[in-house]
Amino acid sequence: MSERGQGQGLGLAARELAGRRRSAPGHERTSDVTRTRGWLVAAATGALGLLAALLIDLRGGAELGVDRAISPAHRDAGLGCASCHGEGRPRPALEGGVDPRSACVGCHDDQRSARAAHARLLAAGALTCVDCHGAHETRGGVRFEPGEPALRWRGGQQGHLDQLAALRWTGRETSDVALVEVGGCGRCHEPARPDDPMAHCVLQTGVQEPGAPVDPRSPVVCFDEHQRLLDAAGSERAALWELAREAAAAEAPGLDEATPERGGGARAWWWLGLSLACAGVGLAGARLRARRRAQAERQRSEAPGEQAAAGPVLRPAEHRRLPTIDATTCIGCNACVDACPYDVLELRAYVAVLARPDDCCGLSLCEQRCPNGSLVIQEGERLPELPRIDDDLQALGAPGVHLAGDITGLPLIRNAINQGAHAVGAIADALASERPRAALRRGATLDLDLVIVGAGPAGISAALEAKRRGLRYRVLEQASAAESVRSFPRGKLVFDQPLGMPMVGELWLRESTKEELLGKWLRIIHAEGLDIRERTRVIACERVVGGPPRGHLLIRAEALGSAEGEGALELRCARVLLCCGRRGTPRRLDAALPVADEMVDHLHYSLADARSFAGRRVLVVGLGDVAMEAAIALANQPGTAVAVSYRGADFKRGKRRNVDALRRLSAAGRLELLWSTELAAIEPGRVRLRGPDGSVERPVDSVFVLIGNLPPSGLLDTFGVELS
Incomplete structure (x- = not known):
């Protein structure tokens, strides 16, 4: 070959491979991932917000753990959780042998009670410092600073007593006086009883009847618990105690005694608020980014260059497209075999081979998954009897008649959806440009x-x-909506790539059952309120005034199940779109074959639900994929005896999983394979088969004839569609 010819060949190969992925993708976008991506970002930003709140607290001098109320004197001394709980970390009381009640004597003198009864309890260990001066509790105190109003603090809150401005502390240093509340003495004393020794120590506010209960938050003003009044550092300490009595009786503004301690609640709300705010910002940012990315992808897909390079396949190839494997470079990785949902390829002697070429639909997943380019999709023999259509899917020689779906010779649900939307788009554009319309x-x-x-x-x-x-528009269907899916056996797996539906969006369909796919179609039909007329068969088409574009089409149809002449329907329309598929009608038995009248109702040409035949004797005629799937479904029902009649001597085609399943069922005795046999007669309760060794009889309750379908050639002739 000349250099010019080689260059042209390379250019042609490059154009053929345009838009194809030569290696497996790193990931595939699916609906279950894209829905949660924003929440993952929100969770991450929320965690960062929580960490930021923690760092802010730590830089402000806070410590980890529960933030409990600490008196101003303790804060000034630099005390924290570890100061009382030991080993440099906060721990509950008495854990690990560390008793925080003993930590007070580390800073304070060992001040014993000046009262004999309290001294005895202290000596016996029945009374400790924290029994009266509870740590972290709401009992507060008063701070006196020279020349400043007294500062009343309680439960982590504090406020100046401006009403006592005339009674300012005239001492030399700042002093703190702790206040004990009635609740701290209630374990031993009854302050409401006049004869109780501490009754005179309770600060009485307002008029109080004898025997009335005392507020447990009322302060106790007996300050000579540890030292006698006259021995307490002279007159300065006595004056301090007197000011403390006045401060205890006064009400400090901003000191809400009903408010719980400053601590875990306030900090928790601060942490939670900042975390939720950051999470909201992250979620909003992720949603905005996803929206912009989707808009950019939509604009990119609508660009003419992108549509030309990677647009959907709309017209079938004139030649069969089959995978070709280079055995000298194939590494036997099994990637192409796993990628093909139709079991077209097999691995033999560590090399991929084309095992079932008739089942190949040209999906090209095998070519995309091949890691080193050893497998390439190439054109083979010419496909026979395909409708002649143009780029708008309009039939050549039949203006106004468009085709879409399997009837065009292009398989796969995804291609059918793309063709249907494309054909209607072309029809709408054509109608908008026609003046007579x-x-x-x-x-x-x-x-x-x-x-x-x-x-x-x-x-x-x-x-x-x-x-x-x-x-x-109106949709005419001779059976029910999605009848092709309804006819699948129960639980049949359907393989395809993500489907982009008009007005609905993308439907993820990697490996769905018949019921899942049928449910999706029916939900779409009901949600969008589509105008579908079921049980209506199209029987004729006439061109009025020459047909489109100047004239129109007259469609004649009939409602199935109606009396003769009552179900006739005529519709005048500008365009017709044929989406009837290539299956046509099931291929039936020869009319000359004797069938007993009792068995007519037990002769079936499709299987919808195998469970209704449980416990029966069944014969399946045929060995295509549909017949094999029906036989497998029937054999899996309890008590069902299944026999399969096939005129061939062995498996000739079919998906590998179906062939393997049929072999396993036959080896297990749950299914009988009758090779080289043909149906001779259907008699009451039995069938007669012709075989190489003579006649064979089998008892049956039902017979399934699954030997293929007749193409809708008559309907195509009615609309004037020509075949290639």
């Missing part, structure tokens, strides 16, 4: 802008796009 609508000549035939994935997508575009 406005006149026709004014004259009410047309019933609808668009008739959609078929309510499968392509039809539902087309209906959503038509509603979004404001078109008058």
